[in-house]
Each structure stands twice: as structure tokens, then as C-alpha cells.
Amino acid sequence: MDRRDVTRAAGRANDSTALTTAARAGYTVSGVLHLLIGWIALRVAWGGSGQEASQSGALQSLAENGIGRVLLWVVVAGFVGLALWQLTNAVVPGGGEPRERWMRRAKSVGVAVVYLALASSAFGFARGKGRDSKGRTVDATATLMGAPAGRWLVGLVGLGILAAGGYHVWKGLSRRFLEDLRESPGGWAVPAGIGGYTAKGVALGVVGVLFVVAALQGDPNRSTGLDGALRTLRGQPLGQGLLTVVALGLVAYGLYSFSRARHARV
Numbered sequence: 001m002d003r004r005d006v007t008r009a010a011g012r013a014n015d016s017t018a019l020t021t022a023a024r025a026g027y028t029v030s031g032v033l034h035l036l037i038g039w040i041a042l043r044v045a046w047g048g049s050g051q052e053a054s055q056s057g058a059l060q061s062l063a064e065n066g067i068g069r070v071l072l073w074v075v076v077a078g079f080v081g082l083a084l085w086q087l088t089n090a091v092v093p094g095g096g097e098p099r100e101r102w103m104r105r106a107k108s109v110g111v112a113v114v115y116l117a118l119a120s121s122a123f124g125f126a127r128g129k130g131r132d133s134k135g136r137t138v139d140a141t142a143t144l145m146g147a148p149a150g151r152w153l154v155g156l157v158g159l160g161i162l163a164a165g166g167y168h169v170w171k172g173l174s175r176r177f178l179e180d181l182r183e184s185p186g187g188w189a190v191p192a193g194i195g196g197y198t199a200k201g202v203a204l205g206v207v208g209v210l211f212v213v214a215a216l217q218g219d220p221n222r223s224t225g226l227d228g229a230l231r232t233l234r235g236q237p238l239g240q241g242l243l244t245v246v247a248l249g250l251v252a253y254g255l256y257s258f259s260r261a262r263h264a265r266v
Contacts, residue, residue: 019081019084019085019088020085020266021081022077022078022080022081022082022084022085023081023082023085023264023266024261024262024264024266025074025077025078025081025261026078026079026080026081026082026085026115027078027082027257027258027260027261027264028078028257028258028261029074029075029078029079030078030079030082030254030257031253031254031255031256031257031258031260031261032058032071032075032254033055033058033059033075033254034058034196034250034251034253034254034257035251035254035255036057036058036061036062037053037054037055037057037058037226037250037254038247038248038249038250038251038252038253038254039247039251040052040053040057040058040061041053041230041243041246041247041250042244042247042248042251044230044231044234044243044247045234045239045240045243045244045247046240046244052133052134052227053226053227053230053231054133054134054225054226054227055118055121055133055226056121056125056130056131056133056134056136056227057133057227059072059075059121059122059125059130060125060130062075062125063125063126063128063130069126072122072125072126073126075119075122075126076119076122076123076126079115079116079118079119079122080115080116080119082112082115083112083113083115083116083119084112085266086108086109086111086112086115087108087109087112089104089105089108090104090105090106090108090109090112091105121133133225133226133227134224134225134227134228136225137223137224137225137228138220138221138223138224139220141154141211141214141220141223142220144157145214145215145218145220151215151216151218152215154211154214154215154220154223155211155212155215155216157211158208158209158210158211158212158213158214158215158223159208159212160208161204161205161207161208161211162204162205162208162209162212163208164201164204164208165200165201165202165203165204165205165206165207165208166201166205167201168197168198168200168201168204169197169198169201169202169205170201171197171201172193172194172195172196172197172198172200172201173194173197173198175190175193175194177193177197177256178190178193180260180264180265181260181263181264181265182263182264182265183263185259185260185262185263188255189255189256189259189263191252192252192253192255192256192259193252193253193256193259195248195249195252195253196249196250196252196253196254196255196256196257197253197256198249199245199246199247199248199249199250199252199253200249200250200253202246202249203226203229203230203233203246203250204229206229206230206232206233207225207226207228207229209229210222210223210224210228210229210232211223230243230246230247233246
């Protein structure tokens with residue numbers, strides 16, 4: 001099998017009903033998780049909830065009852081489907097200049113890795129062996145920090161996350177997320193997308209700052225992931241209001257994800 005055969009096979013898979021259905025299911029489960037994260041964040045803002053305001057916290061809340069544990073397997077399948085769809089996108093060349101094509105491919109591979117990580121986390125909770133994301137993040141940061149030039153690497157990770165946060169804010173405020181859809185969803189979906197992408201960008205920005213602080217101080221415990229970022233917001237002046245706005249934005253992102261599941265270009 002040569003390169004052209006691989007490309008054709010990826011193109012057929014990319015257009016298949018099974019994979020596009022799985023990808024749409026992935027956007028749906030992403031919406032559910034963001035609704036749960038937003039709800040947990042609201043509780044942190046107003047009730048001092050001890051539950052982790054992150055993907056792991058949302059998955060843990062699903063694992064606490066029988067129906068939720070069944071849904072966790074749907075979450076696994078949905079994220080695997082999204083990852084496979086992104087990987088086929090990376091193989092199919094598409095149009096545009098060579099530089100644009102390689103940038104799209106790199107983005108698709110990066111997004112696929114994120115979805116595979118989410119699927120792995122959901123798989124752990126579905127099997128009853130889930131672990132909080134804060135502990136995983138601290139351990140991963142400590143491992144990276146122990147490598148040669150580790151503090152520089154942790155700092156670069158933080159800057160990368162900061163850049164991703166800025167991209168989300170720009171994508172939301174500029175409405176560029178509409179380019180991911182076949183048609184304008186209209187109605188509530190557009191303001192939900194604006195608020196959702198902006199809030200998610202702010203949250204990612206704080207995560208990135210915490211990684212940079214960890215690198216500067218040589219302390220991996222400073223990198224506490226999304227939960228730590230949201231709790232850091234809560235601890236700032238007017239933090240309750242700030243976290244409330246971000247939490248509602250994460251809920252909005254969840255609602256937008258439901259619309260994306262229907263209108264996405266897949």
C-alpha cells in the first residue's frame with residue numbers, strides 16, 4: 001500500500017456515515033461534559049464545592065450512578081470517533097497552499113491527541129479506575145521538570161496553552177467558529193459560541209499562566225490544570241463574579257457543542 005492508497009482510504013473513512021456519526025456524537029458528549037464542568041464551577045463560585053471543576057470532575061460525576069457509568073462508554077466512543085475523524089482529516093490533503101495544508105494537518109493531529117486523552121480518561125472512569133486531572137497534571141509537570149532543561153520545557157508548555165487560550169478568545173469574538181459549520185445555526189447558537197469560546201479561552205489562559213509560574217518557581221504543584229485555574233479565578237478580587245461569568249461561558253460552550261453536533265462540517 002503506497003501513500004496514495006492511504007490517502008484514498010482516509011478519504012473514504014472521512015466521508016463514511018459511521019465515522020461522521022461518531023464525530024457528531026463526540027461533539028454531543030463534549031457538550032454534556034462542558035455543561036457539567038460549568039455547573040461544578042458555579043458551585044465552586046457560590047457554594048465552595050470540593051468537586052473538581054474539570055473534565056475529570058465531570059466524568060467523576062457521571063461515574064457516581066448506574067446510568068452515568070453507561071454514558072461514560074458513550075463518551076469514550078464519541079471522543080474516539082472525533083479523534084479518528086481528525087486523524088483522517090490530517091491524511092486527506094485538502095485545498096490551499098502547501099503551508100496552509102500542513103498547518104491544518106498539524107492542528108488536526110493535535111486535536112486528535114486531545115480527544116484521545118479525553119477518551120482515555122473517560123475509559124478509566126468507566127472501568128472504575130479514574131484519577132483526578134490535578135494529580136495527573138502535577139505528576140506530568142514534575143516528570144517534565146526533571147528532564148534536561150525541564151523548567152524551560154514547562155514554561156514553553158505554559159506559553160503554548162496561553163496561545164491556545166488567546167486563539168479561543170479570538171475565535172469566539174471574531175465568530176470564526178462559524179467556519180466549522182456547514183451553515184449558520186442561527187438563534188441562540190451564535191451567542192452561545194461567542195460566549196463559550198471566549199470563556200474557554202480565558203480559562204485556558206489561566207491554566208497557561210499557572211504552568212509558567214510553575215516553571216519560574218521550579219514547583220510542579222503550581223500547575224493544577226483547569227480546576228486550579230478556576231479556583232485561582234475564585235481567589236482574585238471580584239473572583240466570585242469572575243468565576244460565575246466563566247462558568248456560565250462554559251455552559252454556553254456546552255450548548256454550542258450541541259448545535260455543532262448537528263451543523264458541523266463532517
